[in-house]
Amino acid sequence: MSTTILVVEDEPAIQELISVNLSFAGHKVLRAFDAEQAQTLIRAELPDLILLDWMLPGASGITLAKKLRADERTRQVPIIMLTAKGAEHDKIDGLEAGADDYITKPFSPKELIARIKAVLRRRAPQLTDDIIKIGTLMLDPTTHRISGGDMPLAIGPTEFRLLHFFMTHIERVFSRAQLLDQVWGDHVFVEERTVDVHIRRLRKALEPSHHEDHIETVRGAGYRFAAQIARPG
Ligand code: CA
Numbered sequence: 001m002s003t004t005i006l007v008v009e010d011e012p013a014i015q016e017l018i019s020v021n022l023s024f025a026g027h028k029v030l031r032a033f034d035a036e037q038a039q040t041l042i043r044a045e046l047p048d049l050i051l052l053d054w055m056l057p058g059a060s061g062i063t064l065a066k067k068l069r070a071d072e073r074t075r076q077v078p079i080i081m082l083t084a085k086g087a088e089h090d091k092i093d094g095l096e097a098g099a100d101d102y103i104t105k106p107f108s109p110k111e112l113i114a115r116i117k118a119v120l121r122r123r124a125p126q127l128t129d130d131i132i133k134i135g136t137l138m139l140d141p142t143t144h145r146i147s148g149g150d151m152p153l154a155i156g157p158t159e160f161r162l163l164h165f166f167m168t169h170i171e172r173v174f175s176r177a178q179l180l181d182q183v184w185g186d187h188v189f190v191e192e193r194t195v196d197v198h199i200r201r202l203r204k205a206l207e208p209s210h211h212e213d214h215i216e217t218v219r220g221a222g223y224r225f226a227a228q229i230a231r232p233g
Helices: 012-024 035-043 059-069 088-096 109-123 159-165 176-184 193-209
Strands: 004-008 026-031 049-053 079-083 099-106 132-134 137-140 145-148 151-153 215-218 223-224
Touching: 004 012, 004 079, 012 109, 026 035, 026 079, 035 059, 049 059, 049 109, 059 079, 059 088, 059 151, 059 159, 079 088, 079 109, 079 145, 088 099, 099 109, 145 193, 151 193, 159 193, 159 223, 176 193, 176 223, 193 215
Parallel strands: 004 026, 004 049, 049 079, 079 099
Antiparallel strands: 132 137, 137 145, 145 151, 215 223
């Protein structure tokens, strides 16, 4: 699945090298040379992950990381710090500023891609290509196919994303607003009842193999994917 990664790096050669490798790995890449440019890009489009250089002209990567963590809109975006320093106290500073991981320069493209994957798997599993199986329900992000038992199920693109999000966040209750943010995307202005429409379609898609009861309505709160259902398919 294509994820949007913002690369904040002031050295053009390194920025280019990272960007080329990320594009090659199937990511959409946004680029900034400093914190100010980064914030302008973030205002326009919320990235799925940020690669943030430590030493930047103007505000440092650490300052930007703290700012992003303090802002409701950007709080959840995973951050990987890039640093030329390997000192222990720098690592601690980075993690305390809210970074999820850090990579010491120089690093290989292979290591970078692996670290990104690991952070996404931990922080935003719905953005990875891992096949998910819960009971007899299976979802494959690469082929965009789902099946219940041995039965292939027809599903629309929005319902697929919704199911992918639910299956990577089982048992947790999400409000309509949270689902809109997570599944439809930030800066998308649709009414909350749109969620109900797609929940109905999702249940319908799961009906042929009797998996529709995984999707529970939690009165006054929202929806939840229950791992166990009384009548497995
Ligand atoms: Ca730098």
